[in-house]
């Protein structure tokens with residue numbers, strides 16, 4: 545939505561405004577300052593949207609952002625941080641021209657917000673995922689069956705997304721912590737749940753892992 549708003553600002557206000565101004569100049573009539581003012585306002589909106597839009601687009605790769613409880617608060621805090629940091633950069637240009645001090649305090653406040661967000665989203669320490677260890681551990685055979693059905697499609701010798709292969713027992717064992725992180729804690733995998741893993745199957749992965757991720 546934010547990226548669409550930015551594009552709309554350019555296509556429906558900034559460029560048409562410029563065309564009108566150029567037409568007025570060509571015709572030798574007085575230029576209506578409203579177009580310039582309007583374009584400036586939209587351009588200011590876009591300036592402050594830039595960093596939040598980038599963060600929102602890339603957050604796709606970071607499940608701790610979009611999968612967080614209260615993910616909308618995460619986005620709002622990132623937008624505020626992005627706007628604050630941008631404020632310093634916008635002011636920097638003017639300050640340099642006028643030979644004044646650059647107001648870095650806005651950027652500092654934005655960075656503090658980002659660090660605060662990081663602390664808030666910090667994952668639970670390993671072992672504290674669910675509290676007490678599961679009473680019934682799952683078997684490696686069960687895990688292999690689930691991985692074959694739900695993961696190997698996108699993680700094999702031909703297609704190894706992010707270099708992760710899960711098409712052989714030793715590969716599964718080697719990636720056990722990342723697998724649990726992605727498929728149980730973040731629920732980011734299977735991607736878009738394309739292979740329709742069930743909650744019961746995620747739980748099998750968790751129980752196997754918590755019992756020590758043994759190959760038996």
Ligand code: HEC
Nearest residue numbers: 605694695698705706708722723726727733734735738739
């Ligand atoms: C539809 C395709 C698809 C399926 C099915 C799938 N993955 Fe992935 N996997 C991906 C893609 C794409 C990435 C790279 C993600 C990125 O760039 O953010 C990835 C990345 C990963 C990573 C590395 C993540 C990191 O940040 O280090 C792990 C671990 C992983 N997948 C585990 C699994 C497990 C476990 C399953 C099954 C429960 C699974 N994947 C099923 C497509 C898939």
